[in-house]
Amino acid sequence: MPDSIAIADRFEGRDAWTRSTLTPADWTVPLPDAALAELRAVLAEFRRAPVPTFLIDPRDYALDHCRATMERLRTVTQRGPMFAVLDRLPLAEMSRDEAVALYWLLSSLLARPVAQKLNGQMLFDVLDTGAKLKPGSGIRPTVTNVDLRFHNDNSYNEAPPEYVCLLCLHPAKSGGISQVMSVRTVHNQLREQFPDLLPRLYRPFWYDRHAEHQPGEPSTYAAPMFECAPDGAVRARLALSEIYAG
DSSP: OOTTSOOOOOOOGGGSOOGGGOOHHHHEEEOOHHHHHHHHHHHHHHHHSOOOGGGOOGGGSOOHHHHHHHHHHHHHHHHSSSOOEEEOOOGGGSOHHHHHHHHHHHHHHHSOOOOSSTTOOOOOOOSOOSOOOOTTSOOOGGGSSSOOOSBOTTTTSSSOOSOOOOOOSSOOSSOOOOOOOOHHHHHHHHHHHOTTTGGGGGSEEEEEOTTOSOTTSOSEEEEESEEEOTTSOEEEOOBHHHHHHO
16 A cells, blocks of 8 residues: 555454444433433423523533433443434424423533534435436435435534434334445555555545635535544445445
8 A cells, every 4th residue: 555645454343343343222322211311301491491402501401311311322422323212202202392402402512513504404304306306406315215325424514513413203204214434444444455555545526615615616525434543443435326426
């Protein structure tokens, strides 16, 4: 491998997992009864005195057990398999808007929410609207019926989010199966099977930005698929549809 490119070393142990090495306990974070009681108390307060979702601040509520739960989730995402499922909000007890409000509250305990789109939209629905995907149109794959394949969200911009949170309100009648993979495992396989090709993934690709840019700015963004972080970790920008369109 060329000396001019820093290639991440092989990842060992649980850092490079496969489905056979994980159990649901590795990635599931239960919502304990004490945390659910806090959320029900907050929900009762919302019903008494509604607050716009984007103005909800967890510092305004007694959420000690929820904070502890989200810290456990943070540990799983940072030092575990790097994805987690919070199990679960009692959706049957609340309206859609109330569920979104509690989702916002819990997500805010993990990190500061940021806009989902250039126009400042803070929440984004993932569902098939019948739209057709077309490069440069601003139509995201998440509102079409195309296979999303494995990807990192917002790979096509300078600062991808630290966390991505999803709330499942209505499971799909068919399809819609969520899939995750370990970037570290993939990187190991590439080192073993395609060592001559791996350095290319550390050089820039052009990503279509889905029209998420100001007028006059480039419609594509150049970045490598892999980067070696100072601590030896590997950072990934996987978005094949955006690369093909770029």
